[in-house]
Amino acid sequence: MAEKRNIFLIGPMGAGKSTIGRQLAQELHLEFYDSDAEIERRTGADIAWVFDVEGEAGFRVREEKVIFDLTEKQGIVLATGGGSIISKETRNRLSARGFVVYLETTIEKQVARTARDKRRPLLQNGNPEEILTDLAENRNPLYEEVADLIVKTDNQSAKVVAREIIDRLGF
Template sequence: MAEKRNIFLVGPMGAGKSTIGRHLSQQLHMEFLDSDVVIEERTGADVAWVFDVEGEKGFRKREESIINDLTKLQGIVLATGGGSVKSKENRNRLSARGIVVYLETAIEKQLARTNRDKKRPLLQTKDPREVLEFLAIQCNTLYEEVADYTVSTDNQSAKVVANQIIKILEER
């Protein structure tokens, strides 16, 4: 890719946005950013704490501001939070400021990939499957709406998915 357009990764928890994003950024020699990590850096607290203190609404407000800031940068790979697409402003900014890749994954894979992760406040319930199914109903059409490309992450390693995305972008 001669020009380094921003690459924004969207998708549900456990789709591999952060891991795949790191692979992409290394191979393309681009800066990698994770919106959740930036939220933690700017607040001085982890995402779970922000959810506890400010609720999801407060967290989404912070997320919207940070996605606005990050999408203004040039030549980055950005892993967004799973629920970031709930905001129309986020969807508009992502679409206008870069190439959006939806990393699609099945709920079974999400459960397997997130079952030991205590940093996901929405999954700290008795029934994570129910939460993931509800989020899929809320967000899957929004991921599809905002995406320029959709790539399944279910049966491939992060490195293979990153290479697949690079190939798609080179053919573009």
């Protein structure tokens, strides 16, 4: 496993990818990137605006390009968007270029963690629990398919989860 020097975090919204990613990067002295933040930086607009103007399909094209670019780097921790794994190309790229860690969480935790977050376009129209359940049914098998490691995040702090990842990957 030593040949892979990147850690890519995947999982649903509210799993803690950005928070845990920052903690991991800090502890391992690696650069941290968040694919959503990088999309916002490149477009000069927030994710909700990109969704409004380009739709989900347009957003996914941007997301695939950003992840392609970021996975070219070495020695990074990358928090991906929850839907990034929809793209087979992105799944293959993540798998080939680093350790893929699936941060697993329950629907209940996702609802609690995203309840006041207005920056999540997929949750703005409808019942969040139903939407998250539907997304989980479609995406969880893809997360599992590409993951080198699965870590539950429900009842642990970001620091504890980061330490578990470091220990289990042998960094």
